Amino acid sequence: MAAIEKNDSKLNISRDISKTVGEAEIDLSAIHADLSRIESDTAQANQHQHISAGIGFGAITVMRWHG
Secondary structure, X not given: OHHHHHOOOOOXXXXXXXOOOOXXXXXXXXXXXXXXXXXXXXXXXXXXXXXXXXXOOOOOOOOOOOO
């Protein structure tokens, strides 16, 4: 409002109205939680692989869907 009053209440669209589109916000906490969960799942799968190989089962494919 101060800028408009400074210019005698005359609007100039290119000067007074921003046309820029903001970027999407990124929830870093959610991303960190997802990465931590993935890291934990990977460590658990690796442990299971190691145990199964130790008792003679060979490789086991572990698939978990997150959605």
